[in-house]
Each structure stands twice: as structure tokens, then as C-alpha cells.
Amino acid sequence: MTLALAIADAIGRLQAVSDSPRQDAEWLLAHLLGYSRAQLFTRLDHPLPQGDLDRFKALITRRAKGEPVAYLTGEKGFWTFSVAVNSAVLVPRPETELLVEWALEWLKPLASPRVADLGTGSGVIALALTLERPDAHVTGVDLSADALAVARDNAAQLRAQVDWVEADFGEWLLMNGPEHDLIVANPPYIAARDPHLDALRFEPRMALTDGHDGLNALRCIIAHAALRLRAGGRLMVEHGYDQASAVQTLMTEAGFTEVTTRHDLGGQPRATAGLRP
Known part of the structure; x- marks a missing residue:
């Protein structure tokens, strides 16, 4: 069987479970063979050895059951770099880059800013901010040791300097410590009864949902963030497409001013920020 036929067969198996079956199949085969996708395209008429075909079919079977491509390849691109991922962390999403872009925009006039990333997971937000702003003091906080x-x-792979803290973000906010110019967070915000959770069953549940209405983690962060922000510091959070109004209200009630929401590339309200007076 040629590479092209193997890909075609895989696409047929993935159409019912993936929005991008061709891309998934090509990424997985390229990863298996140690090729870039560009290299793969120049070899589509090459035969695929039986051992590689068997391994490819095993990967496709796992993908057909809903396992993310990033877990199967062990890596995911984000911002301008790639990171290692496994089932201990969420797969980084493109919409989270909005938070990075907004944070960098706000930090631009500040010298040696102090930034905290709550619920850091694989570290992508903290790492992006550190790589773009080497003068920044960035802390990544997560409850999960894994x-x-x-x-x-x-x-270590990216040679980025970040201080990592193992703590619940609510616990960290109540700790004595320096005030920050910016706190960013992409907390669990999916409601426990949201039907979309089933499609995300391979990812760590504690990073997806608070087990309630999806706002508990956001309530905690917003209620206590001022304790670790300097006057004039800013809080930025990612949230669900239908939570912007609730998050705006929470920030206003907590005393934040200049509360603003931005939309992701899909046109959904995705991140909200407020200023500590």
C-alpha cells in the first residue's frame, strides 16, 4: 500500500469523529515516519512498509476513538513554538493565543513587568510571554504536579526562564508575595453538564470543568486577584463564548474598572480584562 492509499483509508475512518480528517491523517503519518508534511507530500507514491502501516492503523484507531492528535504525536504548536503535551495537560487551543496577544499589547510600555499565569498547564501562556518579553518576571501556577x-x-527545551509554583490558584492568590503588573488565567470554565465534555474525555477533567456551572474558578480568581495585583495592574481571563456578560459583572462587582471583552478569530467573546484601580 502506498502512503496516499493509507491516508485515504485513514480519512474514511476519521470522517465521523474529526472536523479535519485529512489533516489528522497526514500529521499522524508524517509523525510516524519522521517527515514534515511537506516531505510527506513528495513521497505519496512510495510504498508503506507493513510494520509502519500497522502502527499507523493503531494511531488512527486511537484517533477514531476521540484521542487528540496532539496526544498521539506528543506535541502541539502554539504561538511561535511547539511544546510537548500529554494527558496531564490540556491541548493548547488557538483561541488562547488571543490572551497572549492582548497581554503583550498591555505589557509593551512596562519595563521588567511581573506576570503570573494561573492554571498554567503545559505552560504555553507563561512561555509565550517569557519568550516575547525576556525582561519579564513570569510565574506559572498549577495544582497538578504532573x-x-x-x-x-x-x-527547558525552549530555554525559557519561568518560576513554577505548585498550588491551587485560589491558594496562590491568598499567599503573601509580590504584587504583579498582570495576572492571566485560562481556568476550567466548562459547565459540568455541558455535552461537549464527552468529546474532551481524554483531556484532564479538572482542567476543563469546575464540576459546577463553569464559573466557580473564574469567581475565585476575580474575587481575590486584587490581592496580588499592584494598583493599575490588570487581570485577564479566558472564558466560554457565553460567559462574557457574567465575567464582566463579576469583575465590576470586584472593583475592577475599564472592564473590556475581546473576541477570538471565530468571532466569539473569549477573553475579558479589568484594571485594578
């Missing part, structure tokens, strides 16, 4: 192990490995 997630922090992934983040630390990614930082």
Missing part, C-alpha cells in the same frame, strides 16, 4: 512537570520540560 502538569508542572510538562511545563518545566517545555521551559
Whole structure:
């Protein structure tokens, strides 16, 4: 069987479970063979050895059951770099780059800013901010030791300097420590009864949902963030497409001013920020 036929067969198996079956199949085969996708395209008429075909079919079977491509390849691109990922961390999403872009925009006039990333997971937000702003003092906070192990490995691979703290973000906000110019967070915000959770069953549940209405983590962060922000500091959070109004209200009630929401590339309200007076 040629590479092209193997890909065609895989596409047929993935159409019912993936929005991008061709891309998934090509990424997985390229990963298996150690090729870039460009290299793969120049070899589509080459035969695929039986051993590689068997391994490819095994990967496609796992993908057909809903396992993310990033877990199967062990890596995911984000911002301008790639990171290692496994089932201890969420797969980084493109919409989260909005938070990075907005944070960098706000930090631009500040010298040596102090930034905290709450619920850092694989570390992508903290790492992006550190790589773009080497003068920044960035802290990544996560309750999961396994997630922090992934983040630390990614930082080492990218030669990025981040301080990692194992703590619940509510606990960290109540700790004595320096005030920050910016706190960013991509907390669990999916409601426990949201039907979309089933499609995300391979990812760590504690990073997806608070087990309630999806706002508990956001309530905690917004209620206590001022304790670790300097006057004039800013809080930025990612949230669900239908949570912007609730998050705006929470920030206003917590005393934040200049509360603003931005939309992701899909046109959905995705991140909200407020200023500590």
C-alpha cells in the first residue's frame, strides 16, 4: 500500500469523529515516519512498509476513538513554538493565543513587568510571554504536579526562564508575595453538564470543568486577584463564548474598572480584562 492509499483509508475512518480528517491523517503519518508534511507530500507514491502501516492503523484507531492528535504525536504548536503535551495537560487551543496577544499589547510600555499565569498547564501562556518579553518576571501556577512537570520540560527545551509554583490558584492568590503588573488565567470554565465534555474525555477533567456551572474558578480568581495585583495592574481571563456578560459583572462587582471583552478569530467573546484601580 502506498502512503496516499493509507491516508485515504485513514480519512474514511476519521470522517465521523474529526472536523479535519485529512489533516489528522497526514500529521499522524508524517509523525510516524519522521517527515514534515511537506516531505510527506513528495513521497505519496512510495510504498508503506507493513510494520509502519500497522502502527499507523493503531494511531488512527486511537484517533477514531476521540484521542487528540496532539496526544498521539506528543506535541502541539502554539504561538511561535511547539511544546510537548500529554494527558496531564490540556491541548493548547488557538483561541488562547488571543490572551497572549492582548497581554503583550498591555505589557509593551512596562519595563521588567511581573506576570503570573494561573492554571498554567503545559505552560504555553507563561512561555509565550517569557519568550516575547525576556525582561519579564513570569510565574506559572498549577495544582497538578504532573502538569508542572510538562511545563518545566517545555521551559527547558525552549530555554525559557519561568518560576513554577505548585498550588491551587485560589491558594496562590491568598499567599503573601509580590504584587504583579498582570495576572492571566485560562481556568476550567466548562459547565459540568455541558455535552461537549464527552468529546474532551481524554483531556484532564479538572482542567476543563469546575464540576459546577463553569464559573466557580473564574469567581475565585476575580474575587481575590486584587490581592496580588499592584494598583493599575490588570487581570485577564479566558472564558466560554457565553460567559462574557457574567465575567464582566463579576469583575465590576470586584472593583475592577475599564472592564473590556475581546473576541477570538471565530468571532466569539473569549477573553475579558479589568484594571485594578
